[in-house]
Amino acid sequence: MRAQLKKFIESIGPDSIAIIPAAHEATRSYDTEYKFRQDSDFAYLTGFPEPDAIAVIDPRSKKPYTLYVRPRDPEMETWFGRREGVDGAVKNHKADRAFPIDKFAADLGKLLNGHDNLFYRFGVDERLDLQILRYLSAQRQRRLKSPYPPHTIVDPTILIHEMRLHKTPDEVEFMQKAATISAEAHILAMQKTRPGMNEFQVESLIEAYMRDNGASGVAYNSIIGGGENATILHYVENNRPLKDGDLLLIDAGAEYNGYAADITRTFPVNGKYSKAQREVYDVVLDTQLKCIDHTVTGNTVKARQELSIEMLTEGMKKLGLLKGKTKDLIKKKSFMKYYMHGVGHYLGMDVHDAGRYFNDQAAKDSRPFAPGMVLTVEPGLYIPPDDKSAPAKYRGIGIRIEDDVLVTKDGNRNLTAKVPKDPDEIEALMQNGARKKS
Numbered sequence: 001m002r003a004q005l006k007k008f009i010e011s012i013g014p015d016s017i018a019i020i021p022a023a024h025e026a027t028r029s030y031d032t033e034y035k036f037r038q039d040s041d042f043a044y045l046t047g048f049p050e051p052d053a054i055a056v057i058d059p060r061s062k063k064p065y066t067l068y069v070r071p072r073d074p075e076m077e078t079w080f081g082r083r084e085g086v087d088g089a090v091k092n093h094k095a096d097r098a099f100p101i102d103k104f105a106a107d108l109g110k111l112l113n114g115h116d117n118l119f120y121r122f123g124v125d126e127r128l129d130l131q132i133l134r135y136l137s138a139q140r141q142r143r144l145k146s147p148y149p150p151h152t153i154v155d156p157t158i159l160i161h162e163m164r165l166h167k168t169p170d171e172v173e174f175m176q177k178a179a180t181i182s183a184e185a186h187i188l189a190m191q192k193t194r195p196g197m198n199e200f201q202v203e204s205l206i207e208a209y210m211r212d213n214g215a216s217g218v219a220y221n222s223i224i225g226g227g228e229n230a231t232i233l234h235y236v237e238n239n240r241p242l243k244d245g246d247l248l249l250i251d252a253g254a255e256y257n258g259y260a261a262d263i264t265r266t267f268p269v270n271g272k273y274s275k276a277q278r279e280v281y282d283v284v285l286d287t288q289l290k291c292i293d294h295t296v297t298g299n300t301v302k303a304r305q306e307l308s309i310e311m312l313t314e315g316m317k318k319l320g321l322l323k324g325k326t327k328d329l330i331k332k333k334s335f336m337k338y339y340m341h342g343v344g345h346y347l348g349m350d351v352h353d354a355g356r357y358f359n360d361q362a363a364k365d366s367r368p369f370a371p372g373m374v375l376t377v378e379p380g381l382y383i384p385p386d387d388k389s390a391p392a393k394y395r396g397i398g399i400r401i402e403d404d405v406l407v408t409k410d411g412n413r414n415l416t417a418k419v420p421k422d423p424d425e426i427e428a429l430m431q432n433g434a435r436k437k438s
Contacts, residue, residue: 001065001094001096002045002046002047002094003168003170004044004045004163004168005045005046005057005065007163008045008057008156008159008160008163009057009059009064009065010059011159011163012057012059012117012119012156012159013059013117014059014060015060015115015116015117016059016115016116016117016118016119016150016154017056017057017058017060017111017112017115017117017118017119017150018055018056018057018058018118018119018120018156019054019055019056019057019111019118019119019120019128019132020041020042020045020046020054020055020056020057020119020120020156021039021042021053021054021055021124021125021128022038022039022042022048022050022051022052022053022054022055023036023037023038023039023042023051024051024052024125025051025052035217036051038050038051038258039124040164040258040349040350040354041156041157041160041161041164041354042055043258043349044160044163044164044349045057045160046065046067046093046095047093048067048069048084048089048093048095049084050069050070050083050084051070052069052070052101053067053068053069053070053089053101054067054068054101054104054128055067055068056068056111057119058111058115060115061096063096063097064096065094065095065096066095066096066097066098066099067089067090067093067095067097067098067099068098068099068100068101068103068104068107069083069084069085069086069089069098069099069100069101070083070085070100070101071083071085071086071100071101071102072085072086072087086098086099086100105131108131108132108135109135109139109149112132112135112136112149112150113139113148113149114148115149115150116150116151116152117150117152117153117154118132118149118150118152118153118154119153119154119155119156119159120132120153120154120155120156121155121156121157122153122155135149136149136150157354160354161354161355161356162355164348164349164353164354164355165346165348165353165354165355165372165373166370166371166372166373167348167372167373167374167406168372171259171348172372172374172406174256174257174258174259175256175259175260175261175347175348175374175404175406175415176415177214177256177257177259178215178219178253178254178255178256178257178259178260178261179253179261179263179404179415179416179418180418181209181210181213181214181215181254181256181261182210182215182252182253182254182261182262182263182416182419183261183263183416183417183418183419184209184213184418184419185205185206185207185209185210185213185252185254186206186250186252186263186265186419187418187419187420187429188205188206188209189202189205189206189250190265190267190420190426190429190430190433191429191430191432191433192205192433193242193248193267193269193430194242194269194270195242195243195244195269195270196241196242197241197242198239198240198241198242199224199225199226199229199237199238199239199240199241199242199248200224200238200239202224202238202242202248202250203222203224203238203252206222206224206250206252207222207252210254214256215254215255215256216255216256216257216258217254217255218252218253218254218255219253219254219255219260219261219262219351220253220260220262220351221236222236222238222250222251222252223235223236223238223249223250223251223252223264224238224248224249224250224252225238225248225249225250225251225398226240226241226242226243226246226247226248226249226269227240227242227243227246227247227396228384228385228396228398229249229398230247230248230249230266230382230397230398230399230400231382231383231384231385231396231397231398232398233340233341233382242269243269244269244270245268245269245270245274246268246269247266247267247268247269247273247277247397247398247399248266248267248268248269249264249265249266249398249399249400250263250264250265250266251263251264251400251402253351258349259348259349260347260348260349260350260351260353261347261404261415261416262347262351262376262378262402262404263402263403263404263416263419264378264380264400264401264402265401265402265419265421265426266281266284266398266399266400266401267426267430268426268427268430271427271430271431272427273423273427276393276394276397277397277399278423279319279394280319280381280383280394280397280399281399281423282423283311283312283315283316283318283319283381284312284315284379284380284381284399284400284401285401285421285422285423286311286315287308287311287312287315287379288377288378288379288401288402288403288421290307290311291304291307291308291311291343291344291377291379292377292403292405292412292414294307295344295369295375295377295405295407295412296369296407296411296412297368297369297370297371297407297408297409297411298368298369299368299369300366300367300368300369301357301358301366301367301369302358302366303366304343304344305342305343307343308339308343308379309330309335309339310326310330311379312335312338312339312379312381313326313329313330313334313335314326315381316329316335316338316339316381317329319391319394320390320391320394321337321338321383321389321390321391321394322334322335322337322338337387338381338382338383339379339380339381339382340382341378341380343377343378343379344375344376344377344378344402344405345375345376346373346374346375347374347375347376347404348374353374355373369407370407371407371408371409372406372407373406373407374404374405374406374407374415375404375405375407376402376403376404376405377402377403377405378400378401378402378403379400379401380398380399380400380401381397381398381399382398382399382400383395383396383397383398384396401421402416403415403416403417403421404416
């Protein structure tokens with residue numbers, strides 16, 4: 001049994017039962033599906049890789065972990081690939097017992113009755129929602145002398161996400177592997193990128209490297225933004241030519257064994273930053289380095305965001321993008337014209353990973369960083385090409401620098417430090433790549 005599942009069983013207590021569904025396949029068109037990816041919470045607890053499964057977790061039972069799965073089916077497996085089946089769920093994925101998924105509906109009453117609490121998340125699997133609600137409603141109307149169904153329903157994601165927020169050593173190892181693969185892919189892009197290439201060529205270069213080196217694929221759609229495309233935060237068209245004199249912003253990360261990396265670097269297509277590009281870059285880099293230093297135990301999410309805003313606002317004033325007193329500009333949120341996102345997010349099985357950032361709904365009680373958390377650090381400046389209020393030399397420049405940082409007991413560890421971000425190092429790397437190519 002996985003350590004995560006053992007901890008979850010201990011946490012929900014003997015008077016509870018949990019029902020955790022797997023993801024379903026999503027249809028792309030007609031009889032063609034998108035590539036399947038397991039629901040992150042289900043994968044975290046079970047490790048079972050197939051769709052249309054249900055995990056039932058009953059701490060009171062001598063066999064607390066049951067899987068309901070698709071049965072073996074030679075005809076279906078000929079068309080769509082092999083299945084683990086009931087035997088494989090036990091043998092290969094450590095379920096205490098397993099049954100065909102079609103048996104779940106008939107077993108529901110036997111599973112639920114006699115427990116006080118049901119841990120189940122409504123609103124994700126509509127069909128399963130209806131099964132559970134109909135059964136609960138019917139049982140309560142009958143008023144039978146047999147054991148009543150659970151009277152309290154609890155969303156298990158609150159508990160699971162708190163567990164996912166604090167990474168185990170094994171999880172850190174997977175994340176470091178994802179980060180290393182991603183860093184090497186970014187380095188390769190710096191070495192190979194030249195004027196005249198297309199954004200999609202860089203995208204294919206990066207993603208092929210990731211797959212060739214053990215990644216299951218990308219953790220999210222790669223952003224390959226040349227020139228003014230770098231000012232679009234989630235630009236994913238990746239189909240424009242790269243021009244001499246432009247910057248290239250690459251935001252791309254690999255997924256390894258279910259865990260994500262998330263790296264952004266911005267570098268000159270021709271291997272040399274212009275004076276204006278370097279001026280904006282240095283403002284973002286200084287902010288990023290300070291915010292990494294701030295990502296340590298005891299500091300908070302909110303304080304780190306405020307630090308990034310203050311430093312970037314000062315930088316915007318220095319560049320001539322904003323005028324006025326820093327406090328007034330921050331109060332009026334003038335900085336949001338050029339810096340409109342947070343300085344980072346949790347990272348783990350999902351690129352924007354599970355976990356609360358604040359301890360209250362008013363977002364006043366900011367959560368402190370703690371060992372085991374992994375967060376991105378990604379300040380940026382994005383100056384629209386048609387912004388006539390900005391100095392002409394800066395228009396169309398978009399810069400973001402992003403690393404993945406593990407909070408440790410004694411400080412932090414930059415999982416993505418392998419890929420350079422010092423502009424002199426980037427230029428030297430690109431020039432060496434050009435010489436090797438020639």
